Amino acid sequence: MPYVITERCIGSKDTSCYDVCPVDAIQPSPDGPAFDSHDQLFIDPVACIECGACTAVCPVEAIYEEGDVPAQSQASIAVNRRHFVDEAASAP
Numbered sequence: 001m002p003y004v005i006t007e008r009c010i011g012s013k014d015t016s017c018y019d020v021c022p023v024d025a026i027q028p029s030p031d032g033p034a035f036d037s038h039d040q041l042f043i044d045p046v047a048c049i050e051c052g053a054c055t056a057v058c059p060v061e062a063i064y065e066e067g068d069v070p071a072q073s074q075a076s077i078a079v080n081r082r083h084f085v086d087e088a089a090s091a092p
């Protein structure tokens, strides 16, 4: 199962996860124009190869393997997936 960034990212938006992801599955890019318009980062569930590197570096413990997402953060699974659906729909 892919990894998921939960709402615990909000207020932190630390980009250590982005830096270590070997397949660029985490968005938005800290250097990109969309970074300031989102309150957290997201993981593309299709691109994620489930290496776990992002979880190890997250300073606020916001990232979980999908099957381990806490009950109170279950909505984050859809939030992460939805981000990439919306990004694709708005692409020119």
Ligand code: SF4
Binding pocket: 003, 020, 021, 022, 023, 024, 025, 026, 043, 047, 048, 049, 050, 051, 052, 053, 054, 055
């Ligand atoms: S688990 Fe690995 S591949 Fe998936 S988002 Fe985290 S660092 Fe990237």
